[in-house]
Amino acid sequence: MDVYLDHGASTPVDRRVLDAMRPYFTEYYANASSLHSGGAEAANALAESRKTLADSINAKAEEIVFTSGGSESDNLAVKGVAYGLRDSGRHIITTGIEHPAVLETCRGLEREGFNVTYLPVDEEGFTDPNVLSESIKDDTILVSIIHGNNEIGTIQDLRALGEVCGDQDVVFHSDAVQSHTKTEVDVVKQGLGLASFSAHKIHGPKGVGALYVREDLKGSLRRQIDGGGHEYHLRAGTENVPGVVGYGKAVSLARKSHVKHMVRLRNKLADSLLELPDTMLNGPRGDRRLCNNVNVSFKHIEGESILLGLDAKGISVSTGSACSSKSLTPSHVLAAIGRRPEDSHGSIRFTLGRDNTWEEIDYVIVSVGEVVERLRWMSPFVG
Amino acid sequence: MDVYLDHGASTPVDRRVLDAMRPYFTEYYANASSLHSGGAEAANALAESRKTLADSINAKAEEIVFTSGGSESDNLAVKGVAYGLRDSGRHIITTGIEHPAVLETCRGLEREGFNVTYLPVDEEGFTDPNVLSESIKDDTILVSIIHGNNEIGTIQDLRALGEVCGDQDVVFHSDAVQSHTKTEVDVVKQGLGLASFSAHKIHGPKGVGALYVREDLKGSLRRQIDGGGHEYHLRAGTENVPGVVGYGKAVSLARKSHVKHMVRLRNKLADSLLELPDTMLNGPRGDRRLCNNVNVSFKHIEGESILLGLDAKGISVSTGSACSSKSLTPSHVLAAIGRRPEDSHGSIRFTLGRDNTWEEIDYVIVSVGEVVERLRWMSPFVG
Numbered sequence: 001m002d003v004y005l006d007h008g009a010s011t012p013v014d015r016r017v018l019d020a021m022r023p024y025f026t027e028y029y030a031n032a033s034s035l036h037s038g039g040a041e042a043a044n045a046l047a048e049s050r051k052t053l054a055d056s057i058n059a060k061a062e063e064i065v066f067t068s069g070g071s072e073s074d075n076l077a078v079k080g081v082a083y084g085l086r087d088s089g090r091h092i093i094t095t096g097i098e099h100p101a102v103l104e105t106c107r108g109l110e111r112e113g114f115n116v117t118y119l120p121v122d123e124e125g126f127t128d129p130n131v132l133s134e135s136i137k138d139d140t141i142l143v144s145i146i147h148g149n150n151e152i153g154t155i156q157d158l159r160a161l162g163e164v165c166g167d168q169d170v171v172f173h174s175d176a177v178q179s180h181t182k183t184e185v186d187v188v189k190q191g192l193g194l195a196s197f198s199a200h201k202i203h204g205p206k207g208v209g210a211l212y213v214r215e216d217l218k219g220s221l222r223r224q225i226d227g228g229g230h231e232y233h234l235r236a237g238t239e240n241v242p243g244v245v246g247y248g249k250a251v252s253l254a255r256k257s258h259v260k261h262m263v264r265l266r267n268k269l270a271d272s273l274l275e276l277p278d279t280m281l282n283g284p285r286g287d288r289r290l291c292n293n294v295n296v297s298f299k300h301i302e303g304e305s306i307l308l309g310l311d312a313k314g315i316s317v318s319t320g321s322a323c324s325s326k327s328l329t330p331s332h333v334l335a336a337i338g339r340r341p342e343d344s345h346g347s348i349r350f351t352l353g354r355d356n357t358w359e360e361i362d363y364v365i366v367s368v369g370e371v372v373e374r375l376r377w378m379s380p381f382v383g
Numbered sequence: 384m385d386v387y388l389d390h391g392a393s394t395p396v397d398r399r400v401l402d403a404m405r406p407y408f409t410e411y412y413a414n415a416s417s418l419h420s421g422g423a424e425a426a427n428a429l430a431e432s433r434k435t436l437a438d439s440i441n442a443k444a445e446e447i448v449f450t451s452g453g454s455e456s457d458n459l460a461v462k463g464v465a466y467g468l469r470d471s472g473r474h475i476i477t478t479g480i481e482h483p484a485v486l487e488t489c490r491g492l493e494r495e496g497f498n499v500t501y502l503p504v505d506e507e508g509f510t511d512p513n514v515l516s517e518s519i520k521d522d523t524i525l526v527s528i529i530h531g532n533n534e535i536g537t538i539q540d541l542r543a544l545g546e547v548c549g550d551q552d553v554v555f556h557s558d559a560v561q562s563h564t565k566t567e568v569d570v571v572k573q574g575l576g577l578a579s580f581s582a583h584k585i586h587g588p589k590g591v592g593a594l595y596v597r598e599d600l601k602g603s604l605r606r607q608i609d610g611g612g613h614e615y616h617l618r619a620g621t622e623n624v625p626g627v628v629g630y631g632k633a634v635s636l637a638r639k640s641h642v643k644h645m646v647r648l649r650n651k652l653a654d655s656l657l658e659l660p661d662t663m664l665n666g667p668r669g670d671r672r673l674c675n676n677v678n679v680s681f682k683h684i685e686g687e688s689i690l691l692g693l694d695a696k697g698i699s700v701s702t703g704s705a706c707s708s709k710s711l712t713p714s715h716v717l718a719a720i721g722r723r724p725e726d727s728h729g730s731i732r733f734t735l736g737r738d739n740t741w742e743e744i745d746y747v748i749v750s751v752g753e754v755v756e757r758l759r760w761m762s763p764f765v766g
Contacts, residue, residue, distance in 0.1 A: 004421070009414035010621060018408050025401050025588065031392035035690055036699040038387070068451030068590065071610040071620035101610035101619060108609050200621060205408065207451065207590045207623030224607065226491050227454040227484035236484055237454035238393060238583060240590030243626075307418055316419040 002314040003360040007201070007292055008150055008178060008351030009318055013246065014203040020249040021205065024242035032239045033228065042241045049248025056251050057176075057195065058186045059212050065231045066244050069209035070177040072224070073196035074101035074144075076211050076235065077173045080221035081142045081194070082109050085171070089139030095119045095127050096336035097154070098146050099175050101196075103332070106144075119145075124284040125154030125337050133164045142171050147195075148179030151333040151349060152283030153293030155183055162191025171217065177201055177209075181254035182262075182291050193217050199243065203353075204250030208243035258354035262291040265352050265361050270294045272365040276372060282334060282347060292352040297334075297343045301375040306348050309371035315364055318349040385697040386743040390584070390675055391533055391561060391734030392701055396629065397586040403632040404588065407625035415622045416611065425624045432631025439634050440559075440578065441569045442595050448614045449627050452592035453560040455607070456579035457484035457527075459594050459618065460556045463604035464525045464577070465492050468554070472522030478502045478510050479719035480537070481529050482558050484579075486715070489527075502528075507667040508537030508720050516547045525554050530578075531562030534716040534732060535666030536676030538566055545574025554600065560584055560592075564637035565645075565674050576600050582626065586737075587633030591626035641737035645674040648735050648744050653677045655748040659755060665717060665730060675735040680717075680726045684758040689731050692754035698747055701732040 004012075024045060030038030032046050050061045067073045082092065094106055096118045106116045117135050119127050127145055136143070143165050148155045158174055165172035173194035176185050181202050187195055192212065199208040211234075213221060218232060227236025266289075274281055278299035283289055298306060303319035310317055334344035350364070387395075407428060413421030415429050433444040450456045465475065477489055479501045489499045500518050502510050510528055519526070526548050531538050541557055548555035556577035559568050564585050570578060575595065582591040594617075596604055601615060610619030649672075657664055661682040666672055681689060686702035693700055717727035733747070 004413075006413065006417055006419065006421070009417050009422075010412055012410075012412040013408035015409065018405070022401070025396035026398065027395075029393055029395040030387075030389065030699065034389055034392050034699070034701060035687065036389065036694040038389070038699050039392075068455070068623070069620045072451070072608050074610070075608045075619075099610070101608075104609040104619070198621075205623075205625065206621055207626045225455050225458045225484075226487040227457070227482070236458075236487070237452045238581075238589055240451070240588075242588065243590045304418065311419040316413065316417070316421050318417060 001360065001363050003356070003364055004316045005350040005352060005356070005364065006316045006318050007353040008349060010200050010206065011203045011353055013205055014250060014253055016253060017204055017246045017249045021242040021246040024245050028241070032241055033230065042239070045241055045245050046239055049244045052248040052251050053197070053210055056181070056185070056254070057212060058188050060215065062232065063212055063215055065211045065213055065234045066239065067209045067211055067235055068207055068240070069200070070099070070175065070196050070198035071101035073198070073209045073211040074099060074175055075105050076221070076224045077194040077196060078102055078105045078142065078144055079109070079224060081171055081173070082114055083222040084220045085141040089141040091115045091117070091137050091140040092142045092144065093117045093119060093132065093135055093140060094144045095121055095146065097121050097125055097149055097151075097333045098144065099150055099177070102144050102146070102175055121336050123337050125149055125152050125333070126284070127156055127161065129157070129160040129164050132161055133168070136164070136168045136170055140170050142173060144173040144175070147174045147176040147185065148183065148290045149283065149333060150178045151331060152295045152337065153290035154283050155179060155288050155290060158190040158192070166191040178290060181251065182259055187212055187214070199247035199250055202250050202254060204247045205243050208240055208247045210247070259291045261354060262352045265356055265358070266291060266294055269350060269352075269361050269365065270296070273368060276369060280343065282337065282339065294350040295347060297339065297347040298372050299343060299346055300379050301346045301372065303346050303348055305375050306346070306368075306371055309375065310367060313367045313371070315367055318351070319347065384743065384746050386739070386747055387699045388733040388735060388739070388747065389699045389701050390736040391732060393583050393589065394586045394736055396588055397633060397636055399636060400587055400629045400632045404625040404629040407628050411624070415624055416613065425622070428624055428628050429622055432627045435631040435634050436580070436593055439564070439568070439637070440595060441571050443598065445615065446595055446598055448594045448596055448617045449622065450592045450594055450618055451590055451623070452583070453482070453558065453579050453581035454484035456581070456592045456594040457482060457558055458488050459604070459607045460577040460579060461485055461488045461525065461527055462492070462607060464554055464556070465497055466605040467603045468524040472524045473497045474500070474520050474523040475525045475527065476500045476502060476515065476518055476523060477527045478504055478529065480504055480508055480532055480534075480716045481527065482533055482560070485527050485529070485558055504719050506720050508532055508535050508716070509667070510539055510544065512540070512543040512547050515544055516551070519547070519551045519553055523553050525556060527556040527558070530557045530559040530568065531565065531673045532666065532716060533561045534714060535678045535720065536673035537666050538562060538671050538673060541573035541575070549574040561673060564634065565642055570595055570597070582630035582633055585633050585637060587630045588626050591623055591630045593630070642674045644737060645735045648739055648741070649674060649677055652733060652735075652744050652748065653679070656751060659752060663726065665720065665722065677733040678730060680722065680730040681755050682726060682729055683762050684729045684755065686729050686731055688758050689729070689751075689754055692758065693750060696750045696754070698750055701734070702730065
């Protein structure tokens, strides 16, 4: 049995998404900036997807900037504000559990003379709005806090955090790549000035993402890719028409029933895995956790060995996040919630998709038990 | 009859390209950074395309960095060198006929304290290697010159220009988006340190491009998108696997016979259009012109009116380049070769594809004649 439980890394493109994209490869292939009717058809398709995405987050269509993906969106948001508002201040606030696209960008900005505060999180990965409030200074120009954490599934209370930013008049950005369509993203209620999204995490194509840019910020954001006037002068380059069409279709196919289904599978999987000896759940339980995320530390053994053991049984999972999966340093997210390196080394991320079944989950539970038992039997660390 | 003559703006995706991409949307959809076998399959597909593209320009696979397109590649090249080598100097040399992705990037760098020399070109759009040589200073860190011009089709003598850069030890970048597969790009012979490419100009998908980065430059280039360690740490973000697979397939489908076919059609089209009264060819003739480009100024009338008149007859063309087609300022390229604004306003770019036929060209020739005659009859400018 093949079971894919790495939807946090990427998802299969829905057949209906591919069907929607297909004509834009071979029939409506014009450049959306071209003035002839073919160009207009392409531009209309972009406009329709822009509206679909905007509606899904309570934004206006003209507040959506399409990009090549979540990492580019994060970079555009953080550097865009840093360079665009540098005359107002040089202080940025983020957390220790951000996606590398935010974290590495902040580290780069530090080397350029910006000051960055990395807020601590509690043992479940939550940022305290009071701590955020106290850390905002006169020269703070940006707060960037991930919505649904890509490793441990923690869903921040964006509304409370956004309120703090609003009260103190600081631009608020959130990486909502993992949370979009899985829990509510409402840029108005949550006080967001900027938010990052990605298509391939929600059964859309790779290579497409978006940045929500609140109307009043469009003039102050410095663009990252210079050239033509595409995407409201915020992102030059020929628009990826089929990709954007597929993205819109993927957004339109998201359903609350998928979330409910994943929550049930998630709870079953987590509960069963935690019955194994010497296991710990990383991240919170319940509604404050992404519907599709289970992250468990198996003590005394290596995550990579578990991953390979499961792979041999046809089961695809991650150690840490896929984005850093080829690095050997322990997860910065697990470190931030207080996990010791020896525990975080044995952690596995299972990320569900809407098409996973109960049978698959049963198979995974049995298989993990077998793999973990075998590895522990071989392990020199078991006392 | 529908005739698409805007291949310089974008091309239809070849059916074989789409066929190659399809399984990577729905079957091999893993993140190429994932450690499980699905991830390895995706990574292998990337490696194969990397090799195909590298072979086509006489580079090594590990010198290819995949990006989201030509504009991103240009930005990564120019800003990457500017920020990476700023301690060695702050002088950049380019020309007045670059693509906006290079030109606007250079203008942005000027605002940050870099000095940019915009070399003049002759009336056919050529840069003189001697003038380049004289303009190189002690603090010159980059020369960026477009290979095949996107508006007027001029193919620069990269070998001569590259030799000058090599002699004076300056990094040489070229935007080869329009020239790749249409005339020889050989990064070794042409002394290139960096070169930009795009898939959707050669019957590949939109949203995919590449930057050639010579091995010894990989350490000094500053990346533009921070995050994970993708693309040799030069471009973070989940790799667009289907897009890259399609790009590789598109490169592998390019044939010299296509070039020969386009040259014949091009010559026929240019010769016939120039028989109309008060017309001028923009750019050179013969082998030093892109095989698929015809750019003609029709005096006394507006390019946009010609474009719309042809569109009504099912013929798709551009005024200027698609990238700037929604702007009303006269083409900077036509200005650089000495065209007066009143002449450049009436210029049309016809860009052929390998699937255009003789019948289509005959139809276009007759149609342009009709449209131009009608517009001139209506025009107040005809004396």
